[in-house]
Amino acid sequence: MYDVLIIGAGVVGCSIARELSGWKLRIGVVDKENDVAMGTSKANSGIAHAGFDAKTGTNKAIYNVLGAKMFPALSKELDFPYRQNGAFVLCFDESERGKLVELMEQGIRNGVKGLSILEGDQVRAMEPNVSDKVVAALYAETSGIVSPYEMTVAYAENAAVNGAEFLLNEEITGIQRTKHGFEVQMTDKTLFARAIVNCAGVFADEIYGMVSDKPLFSIVARKGEYCLLDKKCGGLTDKTLFQLPSAMGKGVLVAPTTHGNIIVGPTAQDIDNKEDVDTTFDGLNKAFDTATVSVPTLARRNIITQFAGLRAHPIGGDFIIGESEIENFFNVAGIESPGLTSAPAIAVDVAKQVADKLHADKNDKFVAQRRGIPCFAKMSDSEREALIATNPLYGRIVCRCENVTEGEIVDSIRRPVGATDLDGVKRRTRAGMGRCQMGFCTPRVMEILCRELGKDMTEITKYGKGSRIVVGRTE
Amino acid sequence: MTYRDIVIVGGGPAGLAAATAAYDAGSTDIVVLEREENLGGILNQCIHNGFGLHTFKEELTGPEYAARFEQLVYDRGIEYRLGSTVINVSDDKVVTYVSEKDGLQKIKAKAVVLTCGCRERPRGGINIAGARAAGIFSAGTAQKLVNIDGLMPGREVVILGSGDIGLIMARRMTFEGAKVKAVVELMPYSSGLNRNIVQCLNDFDIPLLFSHTVVDIKATNGRVSSVVIAQVDEKLQPIMSTAQEIPCDTLLLSVGLLPENELAGYAGVQLSPVTNGAIVDDQMMTSVEGIFECGNVLHVHDLVDYVSEESTHAGKCAAAYVQNGMTATEYVPTCGTNGVRYVVPQKIRKDTNYEQISLRMRVANAFRNVELAVLLDGEKIVSRKRPIVTPGEMETVVLNSEMVERVKHGSKLEVTLLGGTK
Numbered sequence: 051m052y053d054v055l056i057i058g059a060g061v062v063g064c065s066i067a068r069e070l071s072g073w074k075l076r077i078g079v080v081d082k083e084n085d086v087a088m089g090t091s092k093a094n095s096g097i098a099h100a101g102f103d104a105k106t107g108t109n110k111a112i113y114n115v116l117g118a119k120m121f122p123a124l125s126k127e128l129d130f131p132y133r134q135n136g137a138f139v140l141c142f143d144e145s146e147r148g149k150l151v152e153l154m155e156q157g158i159r160n161g162v163k164g165l166s167i168l169e170g171d172q173v174r175a176m177e178p179n180v181s182d183k184v185v186a187a188l189y190a191e192t193s194g195i196v197s198p199y200e201m202t203v204a205y206a207e208n209a210a211v212n213g214a215e216f217l218l219n220e221e222i223t224g225i226q227r228t229k230h231g232f233e234v235q236m237t238d239k240t241l242f243a244r245a246i247v248n249c250a251g252v253f254a255d256e257i258y259g260m261v262s263d264k265p266l267f268s269i270v271a272r273k274g275e276y277c278l279l280d281k282k283c284g285g286l287t288d289k290t291l292f293q294l295p296s297a298m299g300k301g302v303l304v305a306p307t308t309h310g311n312i313i314v315g316p317t318a319q320d321i322d323n324k325e326d327v328d329t330t331f332d333g334l335n336k337a338f339d340t341a342t343v344s345v346p347t348l349a350r351r352n353i354i355t356q357f358a359g360l361r362a363h364p365i366g367g368d369f370i371i372g373e374s375e376i377e378n379f380f381n382v383a384g385i386e387s388p389g390l391t392s393a394p395a396i397a398v399d400v401a402k403q404v405a406d407k408l409h410a411d412k413n414d415k416f417v418a419q420r421r422g423i424p425c426f427a428k429m430s431d432s433e434r435e436a437l438i439a440t441n442p443l444y445g446r447i448v449c450r451c452e453n454v455t456e457g458e459i460v461d462s463i464r465r466p467v468g469a470t471d472l473d474g475v476k477r478r479t480r481a482g483m484g485r486c487q488m489g490f491c492t493p494r495v496m497e498i499l500c501r502e503l504g505k506d507m508t509e510i511t512k513y514g515k516g517s518r519i520v521v522g523r524t525e
Numbered sequence: 526m527t528y529r530d531i532v533i534v535g536g537g538p539a540g541l542a543a544a545t546a547a548y549d550a551g552s553t554d555i556v557v558l559e560r561e562e563n564l565g566g567i568l569n570q571c572i573h574n575g576f577g578l579h580t581f582k583e584e585l586t587g588p589e590y591a592a593r594f595e596q597l598v599y600d601r602g603i604e605y606r607l608g609s610t611v612i613n614v615s616d617d618k619v620v621t622y623v624s625e626k627d628g629l630q631k632i633k634a635k636a637v638v639l640t641c642g643c644r645e646r647p648r649g650g651i652n653i654a655g656a657r658a659a660g661i662f663s664a665g666t667a668q669k670l671v672n673i674d675g676l677m678p679g680r681e682v683v684i685l686g687s688g689d690i691g692l693i694m695a696r697r698m699t700f701e702g703a704k705v706k707a708v709v710e711l712m713p714y715s716s717g718l719n720r721n722i723v724q725c726l727n728d729f730d731i732p733l734l735f736s737h738t739v740v741d742i743k744a745t746n747g748r749v750s751s752v753v754i755a756q757v758d759e760k761l762q763p764i765m766s767t768a769q770e771i772p773c774d775t776l777l778l779s780v781g782l783l784p785e786n787e788l789a790g791y792a793g794v795q796l797s798p799v800t801n802g803a804i805v806d807d808q809m810m811t812s813v814e815g816i817f818e819c820g821n822v823l824h825v826h827d828l829v830d831y832v833s834e835e836s837t838h839a840g841k842c843a844a845a846y847v848q849n850g851m852t853a854t855e856y857v858p859t860c861g862t863n864g865v866r867y868v869v870p871q872k873i874r875k876d877t878n879y880e881q882i883s884l885r886m887r888v889a890n891a892f893r894n895v896e897l898a899v900l901l902d903g904e905k906i907v908s909r910k911r912p913i914v915t916p917g918e919m920e921t922v923v924l925n926s927e928m929v930e931r932v933k934h935g936s937k938l939e940v941t942l943l944g945g946t947k
Contacts, residue, residue: 278649282790331654331740331763355649357657431621435629442625447560447610451787455623487647489663493674507676517659517747520676521774524701 052078052215053408055234055243057222057257059083060091061198061393062385063249064205069401071212073410078243079206079214080236082221084514085474086467087202089251090389092477093276093327093359095303095316097290098132098194099388102157102165103300109369111160113392113399118162120394121194128204129422130197131308137193137290138173140344141186149294150188157190164191179286179345193290197308198390199477200422203467205397208420210466212413217241219514225260231378232261245378245404252324252362254370254383261376269384271324271360272299274316275333277341280352280485284310291344299361300387302340304348309480314341314348316359327358354485361386371396372403380404423461423479427453448498449491451484459495463502470503472496473513492519530554530847532620532634534611534788537566538829539640539820539836541594546840547638548601552847556632557598557605558622564598564605565591566642567665568829570672573693575720579830590829614639614792616813636815636843639789639803640836643821645690646781653685655742660749664690664779671697679775683752684708685739687715687722688917689827691779696725698777705729706771709737709754711761714891716781716917718827738763742776752776782825792816799867800824806856807873807882808842809835814851817843824869824885827919831885838883845878852876857935864888864942865897866916875933880926886940891915895945897922901935908943 054070056063059081067079081088098121104110125132141150150167157165166189173187174180210216217236224235231244250257255269279286290305298318307313315337334356342348364370364384369392374381382400385392424437426444437457438445444457462469462478469475472482475495482488482495496510496519511517530552533540536559544557563569568576571587578584581593598605609624618634645663660679662670667678668690680703684691687710695705708726713735715722726733734754740763741753756767784802786794794803795812802823803811809819819839820832853874861868866889873882884899891913898908899922906928914920922940924932932938 277652328656328742328744329654334652334654350652351650353649353652354647356652356654431629431631434623438623438625438628442628445623445625445628446608447612447623450560450610450785453610453612485647486644486663487649489645489647489666492662492666493669507674511747512659513747515747516745519659519678520670521679522677524671524675524677 052076052241052243053410054078054245054247054404055080055241056247056249058249058251059086059206059216059218060089060249060251061087061202061205061390062382062396063247064202064209065393065397066247066249066382066400067209067214068205068212069397070404071209071214072401072413072416073405074413075405075408075410077209077214078217078241079209080217080220080222082219084219084471084511085469086206086216087199087477088513090359090361091202092199093357094198094274094387094390095305095313096196096198096307097303097305097390098196099391100137100157100165100190100193101160101162101388102153102188102190103295104160104388106156106159109371110388110392113369113395114388115161116395117392118192118194121196124394125196127418128201128208128420130201130204132194132196133308134192134194135289135306137190137292138177138187139292139294140173140180140184141294142181142183142343144185146294147186150186154188162190162192165189177287177289177291179347180291181344181346195290195305195308196390203478204420204422206467207465211420212416216467222257222260225257227261227376245380245408247380247382247400247404249382252360254362254381258374258381258383261379262374267370267383268365270320270363270365272363272386273319273321273326273333273358273360275329275337275358276313276315276356277334277338277353278355278357279312279314279348280354281310283312283352286312286345286348293340293344302337304341304344309483314338320363324360327360329356329358333358355487369396371400373407378407423458426455426458427480448494449481449484451486452480454479454481456498459498460502463499470499471511471513472499472519475499526619526631526633528633529556530634531636531638531843532632533557533638533640534614534620535559535566535640535642535822536564536605537640537642537820538568538591538594538832539642539822540638541591541598542833542836543638543640543819543840543843544603545594545597545601546837547844548603550841550844552844555603557603558609558611558620559605559607560610562607564595564607570669572672573697576829579828580833594833611788614788614816616793618815635847636817638817638819638839638843639822640820641785641788641822643782643784643825645778646783648778651780653739653742656744656749658742658744658747658749660775661742662775662777664688664694664777667777668694668697671701677701677703679703681706681773682775682777683739683771683773684777684779686710686779686781687717687733688779688781689717689721691777692717692721692725694777694779695731696729699729699731705731706773707731707754708733709739710735711738711757712736714915714917718918739776740765740768749774749776782821784822784825786822789818789822797867797871800869804871805869806853807870807877807879808846809839809870810842810846815846824867827917831919831921834883835885857932857938859884859938859940861886862939862941864890864892865940868940873932873938877929877933880929882924882929884922884924884940886920887916888914888920888942889916890947892942892945892947896943898941898943899924900939900941901932902937906931914942
């Protein structure tokens with residue numbers, strides 16, 4: 051019997067698990083995938099938004115501003131990559147200048163500090179690669195960039211260290227109400243829980259539909275396609291460059307990533323199949339071509355990879371957060387942008403609501419600090435020397451593009467909620483994230499996974515399920 | 526910090542030839558740094574034959590070819606360190622490497638020879654839309670899995686790109702019992718060697734579709750289930766009405782090789798946007814004095830024989846530099862025009878001491894019955910008639926001592942195509 055089952059191990063589920071682990075509760079986090087951060091949390095813009103976009107008074111506005119303020123301290127406490135780099139919303143037409151002013155005023159109403167409107171030349175003085183056609187921009191000092199999957203992994207690890215259990219590769223097939231809570235049927239087992247927190251992303255409406263006859267919301271999957279550029283283009287912009295938002299979202303951005311690449315995207319297209327994260331010919335063209343409006347010197351030949359992610363767009367438009375009409379069933383649904391930014395604040399609120407409802411005591415053994423995997427590539431030579439002296443595996447470079455060592459890869463596998471597949475290693479260590487895109491390190495990482503997990507090479511997958519890298523042995 | 530005359534970064538065919546040549550030219554204080562656990566580089570996974578026809582006048586496999594050069598290094602007692610990845614080269618020639626055994630080490634060298642080879646262009650580099658599933662490999666990665674690790678990447682294969690590794694892998698996968706359904710090439714010609722098309726595709730009835738590309742990748746349960754291919758127009762844009770779906774579990778990509786010049790970049794070496802390698806003079810010296818480049822890191826070669834030849838020259842030049850220092854102040858620039866995409870070296874020292882200089886180049890398009898001409902300040906000094914030239918086959922023109930003498934007094938050397946039809 052669990053006190054709380056959290057459905058969905060994205061950034062929302064993992065952050066709630068971490069905050070809930072501050073109470074004396076038995077917590078389970080269930081996900082149908084092989085790892086945490088396998089949905090929206092691994093494929094988004096990675097922006098900690100300042101908070102001027104959302105309409106004043108909405109959950110989006112409130113949690114965005116609260117969440118944004120938490121990032122500087124939180125990223126240190128949980129040791130994940132975050133940097134406050136500032137953002138521009140670019141305006142290309144004098145007739146639209148009024149929209150910038152409206153955005154700024156909305157931001158001020160939402161409680162965002164550090165907003166100002168700059169003229170085109172001032173923008174280009176700060177970001178010389180910005181288009182000549184930009185006439186003005188809203189500047190948001192407090193906008194930041196974050197590695198969304200590393201943030202999710204950090205939350206998950208810390209939750210696990212504080213006692214939360216992760217039940218991966220478990221798809222939920224049914225939920226029944228019982229006298230004491232809920233009976234939850236999964237792929238492999240049936241579990242009981244006093245309370246459920248539904249953080250199932252694009253599937254949150256379906257999960258809710260398992261307990262409620264009259265679901266009060268529905269979620270549309272909105273696909274966004276991205277291109278990622280080589281680190282050698284990292285200097286193209288230091289600030290995040292938005293264009294003026296539309297009804298479909300914040301539009302296509304150009305931004306640096308926390309690791310020094312440039313990210314371009316997303317497109318926005320509502321789709322029927324909630325598993326469809328295929329990139330498309332038109333989508334990639336659109337993402338890239340729109341981005342070149344902001345930065346004309348972006349060059350296609352520097353693209354190293356593309357990907358697509360789905361936003362969980364709630365039909366009502368706003369985040370759905372709190373206990374539902376079913377007692378002890380909490381929904382945290384429709385957490386589309388600015389969901390990543392909001393997650394830390396939502397987690398604190400929801401955890402408190404759940405803990406209060408269950409009359410839980412504080413967990414006095416709670417450890418708030420988490421140390422990430424040492425990042426060889428970002429160290430000084432003397433730090434590297436010291437690290438190799440403690441463990442010679444840090445002297446073996448496996449991923450030559452990103453300079454990731456065997457020591458880091460072993461660490462990523464042995465940690466709580468550790469990597470069990472190639473993509474899991476990649477998200478935690480960056481092995482395979484570089485310009486050769488796993489060309490050289492695939493066999494080496496497979497070998498290390500085999501050794502650490504006691505598996506055969508033929509069992510190693512890209513991301514769980516049927517995604518085996520090889521189909522057998524040669525004759 | 527330790528001090529060495531010559532540090533060679535990479536123990537593949539280029540590094541081995543450079544080390545041997547430098548040693549034989551009298552500079553014996555050499556260390557070769559190799560990131561893998563064996564010398565020989567990529568040749569170790571190239572178990573097919575066809576290597577060494579020019580160098581040894583016999584057909585060797587990749588490992589056999591490498592072994593000959595390794596033996597030269599062993600015979601001379603040249604020092605090499607395995608499992609040693611160079612993470613930085615500075616403009617004052619301090620080479621930083623790490624290994625499990627040595628930790629982090631810095632070596633100050635009088636000369637550095639960069640022989641880091643090249644890597645394969647990944648899927649992202651050519652923007653193929655579709656699923657991001659297991660079953661998509663660059664051809665060289667698949668080659669390593671099959672030949673070194675004894676693993677089968679898949680059973681039903683489509684190959685995009687008719688580069689040599691793709692062609693070789695078509696045959697290799699067929700030998701291992703896989704069905705290679707098609708090799709799809711964007712261009713109207715192959716970027717691979719003709720002999721590979723004959724021996725690897727035609728002999729096995731594997732269709733080669735020119736002017737086609739992959740426009741979508743479909744997957745089921747995390748693994749590739751089919752690819753959609755389509756013909757392309759003259760602008761290389763897919764014609765969607767010609768799209769056809771080919772069921773398969775594997776897509777191999779052989780869509781180009783890129784010199785690995787990260788270290789050269791750290792050292793401030795000036796790179797050519799055409800070759801993606803360093804800009805070098807006739808002694809294979811880069812824009813940074815005392816840093817040399819040769820082999821696939823300089824420009825991608827089709828035949829290892831030419832890598833060995835170029836690297837032997839570079840090793841000799843590195844030794845000469847260590848012994849005599851730098852003298853050149855003036856250069857004659859080289860360039861390719863009218864369909865010649867690039868020429869290496871990009872400049873020749875006016876005081877060059879070499880009696881013979883090899884100019885290596887690639888053309889931008891396939892041409893028939895064409896004359897490959899070297900012009901010095903507009904005047905033809907040598908030319909070669911070629912029945913066909915293609916971007917897939919590197920061309921070489923050797924300047925003899927008389928020509929070199931003339932070049933030294935010229936101001937611009939141009940390699941161009943005369944006549945010919947596309």
